[in-house]
Amino acid sequence: MIDKSLVREIIAKRVAKEFKDGDVVNLGIGLPTEVANYIDKDVEVILQSENGFIGLGPTPKEGEENKDLVNAGGKFVTILNGGACFDSAMSFAIIRGGHVDATVLGALQVDEEGNLANWMIPGKMVPGMGGAMDLVVGAKKVIVAMEHTAKGAPKILKRCTLPLTAAKEVNLIVTEMGVIEVTPNGLVLKEIAPDTTVEEVKAATEAELTISPDLKVMEI
Amino acid sequence: MIDKSLVREIIAKRVAKEFKDGDVVNLGIGLPTEVANYIDKDVEVILQSENGFIGLGPTPKEGEENKDLVNAGGKFVTILNGGACFDSAMSFAIIRGGHVDATVLGALQVDEEGNLANWMIPGKMVPGMGGAMDLVVGAKKVIVAMEHTAKGAPKILKRCTLPLTAAKEVNLIVTEMGVIEVTPNGLVLKEIAPDTTVEEVKAATEAELTISPDLKVMEI
Amino acid sequence: MNKLKILNEIMEHIKDGQTIMFGGFLGVGTAEKIVDAIVEKGVKDLTIICNDTGFVDKGVGKLVVNKQVKKVITSHIGTNPETGRQMNAGEIEVELVPQGTLAERIRAYGAGLGGVLTPTGLGTVVAEGKQVIEIDGKNYLLEKPLKADVAILKGSKVDKKGNIWYSKTTRNFNPIMAMSADVVIVEAEELVEVGEIEPENVATPHIFVDYILKGGEV
Amino acid sequence: MNKLKILNEIMEHIKDGQTIMFGGFLGVGTAEKIVDAIVEKGVKDLTIICNDTGFVDKGVGKLVVNKQVKKVITSHIGTNPETGRQMNAGEIEVELVPQGTLAERIRAYGAGLGGVLTPTGLGTVVAEGKQVIEIDGKNYLLEKPLKADVAILKGSKVDKKGNIWYSKTTRNFNPIMAMSADVVIVEAEELVEVGEIEPENVATPHIFVDYILKGGEV
Numbered sequence: 001m002i003d004k005s006l007v008r009e010i011i012a013k014r015v016a017k018e019f020k021d022g023d024v025v026n027l028g029i030g031l032p033t034e035v036a037n038y039i040d041k042d043v044e045v046i047l048q049s050e051n052g053f054i055g056l057g058p059t060p061k062e063g064e065e066n067k068d069l070v071n072a073g074g075k076f077v078t079i080l081n082g083g084a085c086f087d088s089a090m091s092f093a094i095i096r097g098g099h100v101d102a103t104v105l106g107a108l109q110v111d112e113e114g115n116l117a118n119w120m121i122p123g124k125m126v127p128g129m130g131g132a133m134d135l136v137v138g139a140k141k142v143i144v145a146m147e148h149t150a151k152g153a154p155k156i157l158k159r160c161t162l163p164l165t166a167a168k169e170v171n172l173i174v175t176e177m178g179v180i181e182v183t184p185n186g187l188v189l190k191e192i193a194p195d196t197t198v199e200e201v202k203a204a205t206e207a208e209l210t211i212s213p214d215l216k217v218m219e220i
Numbered sequence: 221m222i223d224k225s226l227v228r229e230i231i232a233k234r235v236a237k238e239f240k241d242g243d244v245v246n247l248g249i250g251l252p253t254e255v256a257n258y259i260d261k262d263v264e265v266i267l268q269s270e271n272g273f274i275g276l277g278p279t280p281k282e283g284e285e286n287k288d289l290v291n292a293g294g295k296f297v298t299i300l301n302g303g304a305c306f307d308s309a310m311s312f313a314i315i316r317g318g319h320v321d322a323t324v325l326g327a328l329q330v331d332e333e334g335n336l337a338n339w340m341i342p343g344k345m346v347p348g349m350g351g352a353m354d355l356v357v358g359a360k361k362v363i364v365a366m367e368h369t370a371k372g373a374p375k376i377l378k379r380c381t382l383p384l385t386a387a388k389e390v391n392l393i394v395t396e397m398g399v400i401e402v403t404p405n406g407l408v409l410k411e412i413a414p415d416t417t418v419e420e421v422k423a424a425t426e427a428e429l430t431i432s433p434d435l436k437v438m439e440i
Numbered sequence: 441m442n443k444l445k446i447l448n449e450i451m452e453h454i455k456d457g458q459t460i461m462f463g464g465f466l467g468v469g470t471a472e473k474i475v476d477a478i479v480e481k482g483v484k485d486l487t488i489i490c491n492d493t494g495f496v497d498k499g500v501g502k503l504v505v506n507k508q509v510k511k512v513i514t515s516h517i518g519t520n521p522e523t524g525r526q527m528n529a530g531e532i533e534v535e536l537v538p539q540g541t542l543a544e545r546i547r548a549y550g551a552g553l554g555g556v557l558t559p560t561g562l563g564t565v566v567a568e569g570k571q572v573i574e575i576d577g578k579n580y581l582l583e584k585p586l587k588a589d590v591a592i593l594k595g596s597k598v599d600k601k602g603n604i605w606y607s608k609t610t611r612n613f614n615p616i617m618a619m620s621a622d623v624v625i626v627e628a629e630e631l632v633e634v635g636e637i638e639p640e641n642v643a644t645p646h647i648f649v650d651y652i653l654k655g656g657e658v
Numbered sequence: 659m660n661k662l663k664i665l666n667e668i669m670e671h672i673k674d675g676q677t678i679m680f681g682g683f684l685g686v687g688t689a690e691k692i693v694d695a696i697v698e699k700g701v702k703d704l705t706i707i708c709n710d711t712g713f714v715d716k717g718v719g720k721l722v723v724n725k726q727v728k729k730v731i732t733s734h735i736g737t738n739p740e741t742g743r744q745m746n747a748g749e750i751e752v753e754l755v756p757q758g759t760l761a762e763r764i765r766a767y768g769a770g771l772g773g774v775l776t777p778t779g780l781g782t783v784v785a786e787g788k789q790v791i792e793i794d795g796k797n798y799l800l801e802k803p804l805k806a807d808v809a810i811l812k813g814s815k816v817d818k819k820g821n822i823w824y825s826k827t828t829r830n831f832n833p834i835m836a837m838s839a840d841v842v843i844v845e846a847e848e849l850v851e852v853g854e855i856e857p858e859n860v861a862t863p864h865i866f867v868d869y870i871l872k873g874g875e876v
Contacts, residue, residue, distance in 0.1 A: 021659060022659050024865050044659065046864075046865055048865075049609070050539065051465040051466075051468070051609050051612055052465070052609050052611055052612050053608070053609060053857065054863055054864075054865055055857070066608060067468070068468060068469075068596065068607040068608040068609060068610045069608040069609055070465070070466065070468050070609055072465075073466075074465075074466035074467075074468070074519065079608065079857055081852055081853045082817065082819040082821060082852040082853060082864065083857045084821055084857050084860035084863035084864065085606075085608055085609065085611060085857045085858045085860070086611065086860075086863065087543075087611045087612060087613070087614070087615045087616060087643070088465075088491065088539065088540075088542075088543040088611075088612045088613045088616065089543045089544060089546075089547045089615075089616050089769075091540075091543075091612075092539060092540030092543050092544065092769075093765070093768060093769035093770070093837060094863075094865070095540060095770075096540050096558065096559070096560060096769060096770030096771070097767075097768045097769045097770035097837060098770060099768075099837070099865060099866065115563075126517070126524060126527070126534075126536075127516060127517060127518025127524075128492070128514065128515050128516035128517050128518060128536045129515060129516070129536060129538050129539070129566075130492070130515050130516040130518075130539050131515070131538070131539040131540065132538075133538040133539075133540075133541075133560050133561055133564065133566065134538050134539060134540035134541070134560045137559050137560045137562075137770075138540075138559075138560070138770055163564065163565050164563060164564045164565075165564065166560075166562075166563065166564065167562065167563030167564070168563075241441060242441050244647050264441065266646075266647055268647075269827070270757065271683040271684075271686075271827050271830055272683070272827050272829055272830050273639065273826070273827055274645055274646075274647055275639070286826060287686070288686060288687075288814065288825040288826035288827060288828045289826040289827055290683070290684065290686050290827055292683075293684075294683075294684035294685075294686070294737065299639055299826065301634055301635045302599065302601040302603060302634040302635060302646065303639045304603055304639050304642035304645035304646065305639045305640045305642070305824075305826055305827065305829060306642075306645065306829065307761075307829045307830060307831070307832070307833045307834060307861070308683075308709065308757065308758075308760075308761040308829075308830045308831045308834065309551075309761045309762060309764075309765045309833075309834050311758075311761070311830075312551075312757060312758030312761050312762065313547070313550060313551035313552070313619060314645075314647070315552075315758060316551060316552030316553070316758050316776065316777070316778060317549075317550045317551045317552035317619060318552060319550075319619070319647060319648065335781075346735070346742060346745070346752075346754075347734060347735060347736025347737075347742075348710070348732065348733050348734035348735050348736060348754045349733060349734070349754060349756050349757070349784075350710070350733050350734040350736075350757050351733070351756070351757040351758065352756075353756040353757075353758075353759075353778050353779055353782065353784065354756050354757060354758035354759070354778045357552075357777050357778045357780075358552050358758075358777075358778070383782065383783050384781060384782045384783075385782065386778075386780075386781065386782065387780065387781030387782070388781075544769075544771070548775075551762075552776070552777065553762070553774065553775050553776060553798070554775035554776070554777070554791065554793045554796065554798030555775045555791075555793050555798070556771065556775075557766075557771050557772035557773045557774075557775070558770070558771055558772070559770065559772070573772065573773075573791070573800075575772045575773050575800070575802065576802070578772065580771075580772030580773070582791075582793070584793065584794070605858065606858065607858065608857070608858065611858070638859075639826070640823065640824065640825065640826065640829075640859070640861075641856075641858070641859045643858075
């Protein structure tokens with residue numbers, strides 16, 4: 001079992017390895033945002049923020065915040081040299097038009113078909129989809145970054161039971177237990193966390209898992 | 221009969237009276253362009269140029285042309301203080317979206333239903349519609365500015381015989397002989413040129429003309 | 441034409457039952473002075489169109505808290521718990537729209553288009569009751585244009601003709617809302633002389649703007 | 659990533675049979691150096707997408723004169739008599755598209771939309787063979803998205819990352835074409851350092867641009 005306090009870091013670090021030089025990436029609120037901290041310095045990734053710019057930079061120092069410059073979570077951020085601002089129609093033209101190479105989002109549930117549910121729990125929590133539906137449909141690669149289970153219950157299911165964010169759009173699931181690819185033949189475990197057994201992963205997963213013939217140990 | 225050399229000036233002068241303060245106007249190539257010369261100084265009209273700006277100003281002095289600044293006919297123009305530039309998608313969002321108060325165009329033919337033909341003569345002249353189809357569909361008021369006849373043959377017909385630019389979109393026809401409004405009940409002669417008789421106008425017009433009960437003399 | 445108005449004159453255009461678009465993203469790029477004046481005026485039964493319902497004390501959220509909103513068309517209500525509470529209590533109607541679809545529906549009206557054909561929302565509750573159109577073997581949802589009686593914008597620099605320049609992420613929905621309402625009002629953080637914004641750098645051309653409020657920094 | 663290339667490197671991306679979009683309006687905002695290089699290279703059977711076919715000696719018109727174009731999708735050919743002559747002689751196929759529809763079809767592809775619903779062209783030959791969709795009692799033509807293998811843009815100021823600023827009326831179709839081609843090449847009239855174009859004044863964000871040619875004034 002992995003130290004709980006490291007779970008988020010493990011996931012963020014592993015997701016960060018998915019990007020290549022020049023990729024345009026949109027990181028969701030929460031854990032996905034932390035991915036930015038672990039991107040290889042030799043890899044230039046351009047972060048897109050759906051509220052209207054590219055070139056999202058780190059959090060400003062206290063006292064140096066610009067009231068006009070926030071990320072899609074409303075947090076003060078910076079814009080890197082060479083960044084560009086645009087309106088919401090252009091922002092989502094970029095997203096829906098396939099100009100974002102990868103989007104990283106959290107999930108409530110994800111399933112064998114690559115269906116994703118991450119925007120509401122009927123009767124309980126209905127924040128709205130924000131930009132998530134467009135991101136999941138439009139990005140070339142959809143990476144779900146999440147803890148493998150929620151209070152011990154699997155989140156990787158045979159079929160999502162919550163209202164979907166999008167159908168059949170997820171490409172990769174990264175958790176603290178492993179890396180799972182969504183293929184036309186279902187979910188394939190490609191990498192497994194150190195000190196974790198395939199049986200442990202299977203036990204924490206409701207969906208059918210195929211084990212890749214060249215299963216690797218997750219680099220973290 | 222009106223002095224031929226004055227025909228264009230008469231038409232342009234009369235069209236210029238159609239605008240009110242603050243109107244956004246698109247003037248077609250040729251005769252319609254000349255309308256700008258006769259707009260009342262107390263009336264601020266904002267000229268839109270479909271190649272991508274508002275605030276179209278007069279022709280620059282020789283030697284002061286800017287190679288980057290032309291009108292939709294490719295002629296060097298100027299941009300007035302407070303003008304704004306945009307791309308073609310925005311230019312036609314403005315046009316198609318009803319943000320242009322009036323467009324002035326020439327015509328090959330116009331008919332009783334307000335149909336307009338001004339973009340091609342099959343087998344003879346096929347320059348293309350350019351922005352005309354969007355302008356005629358999108359502008360709040362469509363004004364046809366043209367000579368009443370072509371080589372003696374009527375251009376105001378019962379039905380256009382040439383391929384249409386748009387169906388039922390023309391609101392007003394201004395010629396050197398008079399001003400004709402397109403109404404649900406057909407064409408109504410509202411104004412007549414000085415020294416011209418109703419019979420002369422009717423003889424030069426194939427379409428049925430109703431004579432307005434308060435027919436006025438055209439102010440020019 | 442003098443578009444510059446004082447707050448009282450601006451407020452004459454705000455009435456019960458109107459549909460009003462508000463620019464802004466979590467309150468950034470929202471005309472706070474005008475929102476405050478609408479709260480003070482107390483007009484009711486508004487339908488508001490906005491990216492999100494802001495916070496209880498920032499952006500259009502203040503209108504929700506003050507129970508002036510009958511319906512909201514938006515992509516997100518999560519940062520303003522009062523919207524969710526009123527929704528669950530049946531006090532407010534909430535139409536949730538994917539953010540990109542919301543932007544494109546607003547643009548469509550302003551651009552004179554009949555609707556938007558988007559893949560977003562297919563296979564989700566968003567598609568319920570909507571027409572699906574197949575184009576070259578792929579399905580798209582037909583989403584309808586959105587318009588408003590009034591659009592309320594926030595401009596970082598506004599010249600006296602009404603040309604607008606937006607700083608950083610304040611642009612968001614403001615330019616498209618400028619195209620899609622009968623009356624368009626902009627709150628100017630900084631009012632500048634005509635010509636101070638270069639023609640190429642104007643984000644909202646003045647022809648869309650009816651009234652300007654000299655707002656100052658909030 | 660170094661996007662800056664010399665003309666020979668740029669020309670490696672231009673091949674027989676490609677569909678190429680060219681920015682420009684009667685040659686204003688067209689990448690003349692790249693057009694000249696394509697004439698010199700002599701690639702054939704091109705399909706070109708452009709507002710107009712320019713003049714016989716300016717803009718994309720030179721490609722038509724040199725008989726490199728199999729098909730042109732455009733709104734106007736009147737200023738280049740050679741296009742009309744080739745059309746009448748059956749040497750070139752011409753698809754005439756209303757200018758606003760052309761712009762919106764290009765944007766639609768880049769924006770991931772399934773098509774455009776426009777009132778323009780209804781009741782004319784433009785509507786022939788196309789689907790008409792009724793939305794709330796009004797009819798709209800369904801026009802399909804347009805994409806290209808290569809888009810060739812002209813930027814007035816281009817920074818070394820590829821951000822573009824367009825002077826005056828040179829913008830026209832350039833920004834939308836930047837969104838709708840597999841390979842996007844910009845000819846920079848002035849190449850500037852990163853940061854010289856303010857983020858708010860960038861008209862084409864660098865993520866759309868693959869290669870930059872330092873062009874200089876023509």
